[in-house]
Structure formats: C-alpha cells, structure tokens
Amino acid sequence: MRLKHDWLGEVVLPEYAQRIVSLAPSITETLFALGLGGRTVGRSVYCYRPAEALALPTLSSYTRLRWDLLEQLQPDLILISTGIQRELLNELLARKLPIFPVPLVHSPYGILENILLVGELTGAGVRASQLCAELSDRYAKLHQILPPIRVYLELDLGGPTSVGRGSYITEALRHLGLDNVLSQHPQSYFAPDLALIERLMPQLVILEPKLPRSRILGETPARPFSEGANGLYQRQLERARARMGERGWSYPLLVNGGDELTHYGPMFFEYLEALERRIERMEIG
Numbered sequence: 001m002r003l004k005h006d007w008l009g010e011v012v013l014p015e016y017a018q019r020i021v022s023l024a025p026s027i028t029e030t031l032f033a034l035g036l037g038g039r040t041v042g043r044s045v046y047c048y049r050p051a052e053a054l055a056l057p058t059l060s061s062y063t064r065l066r067w068d069l070l071e072q073l074q075p076d077l078i079l080i081s082t083g084i085q086r087e088l089l090n091e092l093l094a095r096k097l098p099i100f101p102v103p104l105v106h107s108p109y110g111i112l113e114n115i116l117l118v119g120e121l122t123g124a125g126v127r128a129s130q131l132c133a134e135l136s137d138r139y140a141k142l143h144q145i146l147p148p149i150r151v152y153l154e155l156d157l158g159g160p161t162s163v164g165r166g167s168y169i170t171e172a173l174r175h176l177g178l179d180n181v182l183s184q185h186p187q188s189y190f191a192p193d194l195a196l197i198e199r200l201m202p203q204l205v206i207l208e209p210k211l212p213r214s215r216i217l218g219e220t221p222a223r224p225f226s227e228g229a230n231g232l233y234q235r236q237l238e239r240a241r242a243r244m245g246e247r248g249w250s251y252p253l254l255v256n257g258g259d260e261l262t263h264y265g266p267m268f269f270e271y272l273e274a275l276e277r278r279i280e281r282m283e284i285g
Contacts, residue, residue, distance in 0.1 A: 224274030
C-alpha cells in the first residue's frame with residue numbers, strides 16, 4: 001500500500017503486514033485490541049498491555065534497539081511513535097526498513113485517530129472503526145460529569161512533571177469538567193513551580209507515580225487500581241503522602257497506579273472512567 005506521510009512523503013508498505021514489530025506501548029495495545037496479536041512478533045519493554053503481549057520478544061526500550069534481534073524477527077512492518085523516539089526513528093529510516101511513525105496525540109480524540117490509522121495500516125479498518133465508535137461513546141458520557149474542581153496534576157517522569165496547553169491530559173481533565181490550575185501554561189509538559197501551585201490553591205492533587213517495575217513484568221495488573229486493592233497501591237499512596245508532607249501540603253490527594261494518564265492507548269478511556277469514579281466518591285468542597 002502507498003500512503004502520504006506529512007513529513008516522510010510517500011511511504012510504501014505491505015498491504016497486509018504479517019510480521020509486525022511495535023516499539024510503542026499505545027501501538028502494541030491497539031494491535032491486540034484489533035485482533036492482530038497473532039501478527040505481532042516483537043515489542044518494547046514497556047509494552048505490557050495486554051498481558052498477552054508479555055510473551056513477545058522484547059527488542060527495545062523507548063530509545064535503544066537490539067538490532068540483531070530485529071534482523072532475526074524480519075518484520076514487514078515496524079510501528080513507532082514520534083517525540084522521544086525520533087532519533088531511533090531516523091536510524092530505522094536510514095536503514096530503509098519498513099517503518100511508519102504513529103503521531104503523538106494532543107487530545108483524547110487523537111487516540112481514536114491513531115487507532116483508525118493503525119487499523120488502515122494493517123488491513124483492520126473495519127474493526128478499528130467499531131472500536132473507535134465504542135470508545136467515543138464511553139468518552140462522550142464523561143463530558144462535564146464532574147463539578148469544576150480545581151486540580152493540580154503531577155506525573156513522576158523522573159521528577160515532578162505537570163501538563164499545560166497542548167496536552168491530551170489537560171483536555172481530558174477539561175472534558176470531565178475539572179479545572180486544571182495549570183491549563184494555561186504555555187507548555188504541554190514541564191517541571192512545575194511548586195510555590196506557584198500553593199498560590200493557585202488547588203482543591204485536589206492528583207499524583208501519578210513512576211511506572212512500577214511490577215507492571216512492566218506483568219506481576220501486577222494493568223487495570224486501574226482501586227483504593228486498598230493491593231499492597232502496591234498502598235505503597236504508592238504512602239510515598240505520595242510522604243511527598244505531600246515534605247512540601248507541607250494538606251490538599252485532598254488522589255493517587256493512581258502509575259502509567260495511566262500518561263498512556264495514550266485504548267485503555268486510556270478506562271483509566272479516565274476510573275479517575276472520574278474515584279473523584280465522585282471524594283468529598284471535595
């Protein structure tokens with residue numbers, strides 16, 4: 001098949017790829033959701049959704065690749081994201097491998113667009129359309145479902161990170177009805193000024209901890225955590241409370257299982273539903 005890519009120009013790929021390597025978690029989850037797990041032959045170490053993907057050979061991190069294993073796998077289609085994987089992408093292009101870069105998203109609707117794109121790239125367009133209709137309906141039901149609670153969101157990405165304009169997470173919080181206190185910051189992802197957060201007086205702090213190794217290894221499920229559901233969640237909660245205490249913060253706190261809002265595959269909508277349910281149960285005033 002021949003496709004026009006916005007910066008690669010014309011890209012020629014197999015019409016029905018039979019040996020697909022996915023180097024991004026969102027893409028791997030999408031392939032399995034489209035029923036293409038049997039045609040997926042390799043993954044990155046962070047591709048642990050769904051659990052079936054863990055049986056695939058692991059040939060990359062986000063930025064490093066086992067070239068010897070890639071050669072052994074002989075893929076006829078390699079799917080990769082842009083952004084942090086841009087350097088690896090350029091190296092794959094230089095080697096003239098059958099690659100297609102799936103774009104980063106700037107709203108939850110971009111997740112749906114990427115599902116459709118992966119579906120068309122693999123000949124699973126009908127199933128992709130069905131899946132997008134289902135996810136779109138679930139997302140629509142969340143529109144303005146919560147009161148305009150002022151929230152501060154912090155992601156642990158090797159250090160405190162928050163989200164501003166241009167982030168799909170900011171848009172998702174807005175869709176729920178929440179007021180991200182940093183929504184007008186002119187960067188999509190950035191290290192927040194904690195003194196500023198205090199002046200902005202959030203009514204709720206949402207903390208997403210660093211991705212736990214047990215999730216990568218498949219030892220704990222990728223489903224959204226429920227409070228008190230397991231020991232890992234309790235440890236995450238205790239660490240988050242300690243961090244709040246070190247800052248002298250006493251805001252209401254919500255902690256998730258890690259790698260939930262930062263994951264922009266089909267499961268993002270399930271994580272968002274879980275977030276909404278947990279906030280709804282909290283007494284915030």
